[in-house]
Amino acid sequence: MKKTVFLGALTVAGLVAGAAAASTLDDVKARGKLNCGVSTGLVGFASPDANGRWEGYDVAVCRAVAAAVLGDKDAVEFVPLSSKTRFTALNSGEVDMLARNTTWTLSRDVDLKMEFVGVNYYDGQGFMVPKSLGVTSAKDLDGATICVQVGTTTELNLADYFRANNISYEPVPVENNAESQQQYLSGACDTLTTDRSALAATRAAFEKPDDHVVLPEIVSKEPLGPLVRHGDNAWGDIVRWTLNALISAEEFGITAANADELAKGTGNPEINRILGTEGTLGEMLGLDAGWAKAAIKASGNFGEIFEANVGESTPIGLSRGLNALWTDGGLIYSPPFR
Template sequence: MKKSVILGTVTIAGLAASAAAAATLDDVKARGTLNCGVTTGLVGFAAPDANGEWDGFDVGVCRAVAAAVLGDPTAVEFVPTTGKTRFTALASGEIDMLARNTTWTFSRDVDLKFEFVGINYYDGQGFMVPKELGVSSAKELDGATVCIQTGTTTELNLADFFRSNNISYEPVPIETNAEAQPLYLEGACDVYTTDASGLAATRAAFENPGDHVVLPEIISKEPLGPLVRHGDNEWGDIVRWTLNALIAAEELGITSANLEELAAGSDNPEINRLLGTEGNLGEMLGLEADWAMKALMAGGNYGELFEKNIGENTPIGLSRGLNAQWTDGGLLYSPPFR
C-alpha cells in the first residue's frame, strides 16, 4: 500500500510516467504475491471465513497457481470483484488472473480479449423456488417475479428462456448474491435464478435449506473457468497447465496423501513428468521442476478440492455429475503431460 501511495503521488506529479508492460510472470515474481480476482463472497467457491481467510473451490485454483509460481500457496492477494468490476480489473492489470466462476463465452473470449485457460466447473443456470409454491417445472413460472443476479450471462439466458417458451415474468435485477438472498427469502421474489452451483451454495446458507427446491430445468451451458488477459501466452500457459495438473493428478491417482511418496519416483512416466522427476516440463513453463507438486500440495488434486469445498459431504452438497473425470463418465479431460 505505502509504496503504491508514494508511487501514486509520483505518477500524479508526472515524474515517473514510464513503466513498460512487463510479462505477467515477471510481475508476479517481482511482487512476490499473486493477485487473484474472486467473487465478493459465495460460500464454497470463494468466501472469507470468520478469520478473514479466503476459502473455496475457486480460491483453491488461485492457491495452486501461487504455489506453482511462487512456491507458497498463501502468497495470494484475493481481490473481491463484482460482475461489473471483474473484467476491468483483469484488463487493467489489477489482477493477474480471474477465478470467479466466470462463464466462457464467445464474446468474452474474442471481443473482450480474454483467454479462458480451461474449465474448472461445468455448470448451468437453474431456478430455485420455495417448496410451498408447489412448482415442479420452470415452465410453470408464468407471471412469476424472478430475482436475477446481474453482471452474469444469467439475465440473457433468462430472457431467452422465457421468450422461447412464450411465458411472461417480472425480472428483479440484483447486484450481488448477498442482496438477492433476503429478497428471495422474504418472498419479494418467487424465484431465484443463477448458476446451479451458486443456487446450491446459496441454499446451503439458508436457515432451512429443505424448504427450497432447485427445479430440474437447466436452461443454459455455463462452463466456468479461470481466465487471463489475451496476449501473454506464457502466463496463460502457466495457469492453464496448473489447472490441468490438478485434473490430471486426480486421473492419475495422485493425492496429497501419496504425493511425497510418488515424488520420489514411480513407474508411471506421466506421473514422473508431471511431478518433475523426469523431463523438463517445469523449465519449459519457466518454473521450477517441481511446480506441479507444489500446486498439488496447496490443496490436493481436483477431486480433493471439489470434495473439500463443494462436494456431497459439505453443506453445499454438489455431486460430481458432469464434473467427474472422463474415465467416470464426466467431462473432465486433461490433455496429456508430454
C-alpha cells in the same frame, strides 16, 4: 523553444513507457504475491472463513497457481469482485487472474479480450423457488418476479429462455449473491436464478434449506473456469497447465498426501513428468521443476478440492456428475503432460 522540444521528448518517452508492459509472470514474481479475483462471497466456491481466510473451490485454483509460481500457497491477495466489475479489474491489471465462477462464452473470449484457460466446473443455469409456491417446472414461472445478478450470462439466458417459451417475467436486478439471497428470502422476488452450483451453495446457507427447491430445468450450458487477460500467452499457459496438473493428478492418483512420496520417482513416466522428476516441463513454462507438485500440495488434486469444498460430504452436497473425470463418465479431461 528548447522547452517545447524537451516536453516533446518527454511525451514520446511517456508514450513508450505507457505502451510497454512487462509480462505478468515477472510482475507476479517481483511482487511476491498473486492477485486473484474471486467472488464477493459464495459459500463453497469463494468465501472467507471464520478467521478471514479465503476458502473454496475457486480459491483453491488461485492457491494452486500461487504455489506453482511462487512456491507458497498463501502468497495470494484475494480481490473480491462483483460480476459487474470482474472483467474491468482483470483487463486493467488489478488482478492477474480470475477464478470466479465465470462462464466461458465466445463474446467474452473474443470481444471482451479474455483468455479462458479451461473449465473447472461444468454448470447450467437453474431456478430456485420456495416449496410453498408449488411450482414444479420452470415453464410454470409465467409472470414470476425473478432475482438475477446483473452483468452475468444468467441475465441473458433468462431473457432468451422466457422469450423462447413465450412467457413473461419481471426481473429484479441485484448486485451480488448476498443481496439476491436477502431479496429472495424477504419475498421481494419469487424465484432466484443463477448457476445450479451457486443455487445449491446459496440454499445450503439458508436457515431452512428444505423449504426451497431447485427446479429440474437446466436452461443453459455454463462452463465455468479460470481466465486471464488476452495477450500474455505465457501466463495463460501457466494457469492452464496448473489446472491440468490438478486434473491429471486426480487421474493418476497423486494426492496432497502422497505427492512427496511419488516425487521420489515412480514407474509411471507421466507421473514423473508431472512431478518434475523426469523431463523439463517446468522449465518450458518458466517455472521450477517442482511447480506441479507444489500446486497439488496446495489444496490437493481436482477431486480432493471438489470433495472438500462442494462435494457430497459438505453442506452444499453437489455430486460429481459432469464434473467427474472422463474415466468415470464425466467431462473433466486433461491433455497429456508430455
